[in-house]
Amino acid sequence: MFELEAPLIARREVASGMWVLAFRAPEVAAAARAGQFVNILLRPGPLLRRPFSVYRAEAELVEVLLKPVGAGTAELAALALGDSVSVLGPLGSGFQLDQAAGSIALVSGGLGVAPMPLAARAAAELGLKVHWVHGARTAAHLCSEWEGSQVHWATDDGSRGLRGSALAAIPEGMGQVLACGPNRMLASVAARFPLAQVAIETYMGCGTGVCLGCAVPRTSGVYDRACKEGPVYQASSIRWAELPQHLHYGLGP
Ligand SMILES: Cc1cc2nc3c(=O)[nH]c(=O)nc-3n(C[C@H](O)[C@H](O)[C@H](O)COP(=O)(O)OP(=O)(O)OC[C@H]3O[C@@H](n4cnc5c(N)ncnc54)[C@H](O)[C@@H]3O)c2cc1C
Ligand code: FES
Structure with a gap:
């Protein structure tokens, strides 16, 4: 598990109101497996971290997918490129493939x-x-x-x-x-x-x-x-x- 200051590198809209955000977090990207999540802290922002599944992880980038539903997700969606968040992860168990x-x-x-x-x-x-x-x-x-x-x-x-x-x-x-x-x-x-x-x-x-x-x-x-x-x-x-x-x-x- 790593805790990294991770700048927002890119964003794209993949469905109506649904965004993929790509953060530079090399150690987390290298370690993440399917089904695991990251816990994201905004500073300033809500007191508690917010959990998000890892959507993609490659080339030092961790991507998450979100739709604004409350204060934390709205602030994440409004980040400017270059703004940083704290990314903790990867967390939890992943899928076991057969x-x-x-x-x-x-x-x-x-x-x-x-x-x-x-x-x-x-x-x-x-x-x-x-x-x-x-x-x-x-x-x-x-x-x-x-x-x-x-x-x-x-x-x-x-x-x-x-x-x-x-x-x-x-x-x-x-x-x-x-x-x-x-x-x-x-x-x-x-x-x-x-x-x-x-x-x-x-x-x-x-x-x-x-x-x-x-x-x-x-x-x-x-x-x-x-x-x-x-x-x-x-x-x-x-x-x-x-x-x-x-x-x-x-x-x-
Ligand atoms: C393991 C895991 C993976 C998740 N992956 C994703 C993801 O990939 N994409 C995504 O958009 N969302 C994901 N979520 C849900 C996401 O974490 C919540 O939508 C987010 O924390 C809400 O934060 P907010 O500040 O925007 O909302 P708040 O303003 O805190 O709350 C608004 C509403 O959200 C509810 N809420 C608050 N915290 C959580 C929480 N931790 N989980 C669920 N509901 C909550 C409250 O009941 C309240 O009604 C995941 C949750 C978990 C537990
Ligand atoms: S969120 Fe605290 S024990 Fe799981």
Whole structure:
């Protein structure tokens, strides 16, 4: 884990109101694996760091994807090129890919697309056939960037791809399923693909395992820390009804 002053190097809009920010953070970029996150502190800014999945990590740059939903994300989105933030990471567990799976579906709803580019690259390096399955409210809200050998779109209003959620667009016969999105979508993934790995969203305080503010109820009866043992879990191991349903992946596409 590294803590670096990281200048903003580039930004681009990849869907309506959704931005990718690229920070120079060489050690974090070199160490980050798919499904891990960074905890970003603005100075001046909100007191607590804000967690973001690593979207891409290469050439000394760590990219995060965000949509302004509150004070921290609005200030991040308003940074000027050259402004610095403190980046702590990489944090949390990543996705575990199965080389023997043959094919993999990377299933995302809205901002849940954030951990998928890294997952796509790792899966392709293992020789897996990567199906990119992405859903959003409308065509304008779909992330315009995708990776893999085949893409499957879904929109609530049918303006691109299948009408419905990303879940409806998952092809049959996938060897492995990874998912990220609103908790209610992930609960549906769990019902259909109990062995899927899901990256979940919780409230977070410290991000480093100390404050216990990110409790995740497991079917085993224990509570995990999303920031340490998670945020990636086997879908069937979560007590979904007890997780908050209104967080920002949950604001949806
Ligand atoms: C592991 C993890 C990875 C994440 N990855 C991404 C990502 O890649 N892209 C992205 O846009 N967002 C991501 N989030 C959510 C993001 O961290 C929150 O949207 C952000 O912290 C809100 O900060 P804010 O200051 O803008 O909002 P605030 O002004 O603090 O709060 C506005 C609203 O956000 C909610 N909120 C506050 N803190 C969090 C939090 N830590 N998680 C969820 N909701 C919160 C509050 O309930 C409140 O309603 C991730 C969260 C986690 C836990
Ligand atoms: S956020 Fe503090 S223990 Fe997880």
